[in-house]
Amino acid sequence: GAVVSQHPSRVICKSGTSVKIECRSLDFQATTMFWYRQFPKQSLMLMATSNEGSKATYEQGVEKDKFLINHASLTLSTLTVTSAHPEDSSFYICSATEGGHEKLFFGSGTQLSVL
Amino acid sequence: AQSVTQPDIHITVSEGASLELRCNYSYGATPYLFWYVQSPGQGLQLLLKYFSGDTLVQGIKGFEAEFKRSQSSFNLRKPSVHWSDAAEYFCAQTDSWGKLQFGAGTQVVVTP
Numbered sequence: 001g002a003v004v005s006q007h008p009s010r011v012i013c014k015s016g017t018s019v020k021i022e023c024r025s026l027d028f029q030a031t032t033m034f035w036y037r038q039f040p041k042q043s044l045m046l047m048a049t050s051n052e053g054s055k056a057t058y059e060q061g062v063e064k065d066k067f068l069i070n071h072a073s074l075t076l077s078t079l080t081v082t083s084a085h086p087e088d089s090s091f092y093i094c095s096a097t098e099g100g101h102e103k104l105f106f107g108s109g110t111q112l113s114v115l
Numbered sequence: 116a117q118s119v120t121q122p123d124i125h126i127t128v129s130e131g132a133s134l135e136l137r138c139n140y141s142y143g144a145t146p147y148l149f150w151y152v153q154s155p156g157q158g159l160q161l162l163l164k165y166f167s168g169d170t171l172v173q174g175i176k177g178f179e180a181e182f183k184r185s186q187s188s189f190n191l192r193k194p195s196v197h198w199s200d201a202a203e204y205f206c207a208q209t210d211s212w213g214k215l216q217f218g219a220g221t222q223v224v225v226t227p
Binding site: 006032034036042043044045046049091093095097100101102104106107108109111 | 213
């Protein structure tokens, strides 16, 4: 079964609203979680790395004030897209690890559509 | 800069034929390499991974990949494709911390 749960799987929202996406590790402690974004017919690009209890590290070009990441516990990280616009429409997917590359699991992704 | 290259954007293969997807990595130290498959609108499914040891790695769904350090390659193969193998395939590499760098992906179309 899935070891990383991501919700919602699909969300449609109006422009200007905020959307929260959750990523949960189900049977392990995720010390680090990663958030990726995938535009249609493109590859996955890392947005940010979050470590439990500390501020997220954002990749170049990703607006930290627009994409708020919270990793308050060892099993939950959230990505909030604030004041969403149509250009934020994308597939967002998280991954989680309890330490390094050997035990690395992906969530099922969230398709965000901003009208 | 580290990078992952998938030279083939799109491959069409007949059902029952063999498939090989190319992947070249660029990483100074020991690479940790992955192949993922993604169906339309779906998340990623791990096919196989290479960290060390035997350079021929067996994965799920009948896929295998061979790590060749001399060629900086990690090509994915399947002897006989099924219609259900039609999907997007991503090669990825990571450092020891789990941050993945993906290739651009290869779209596989399977014809009857």
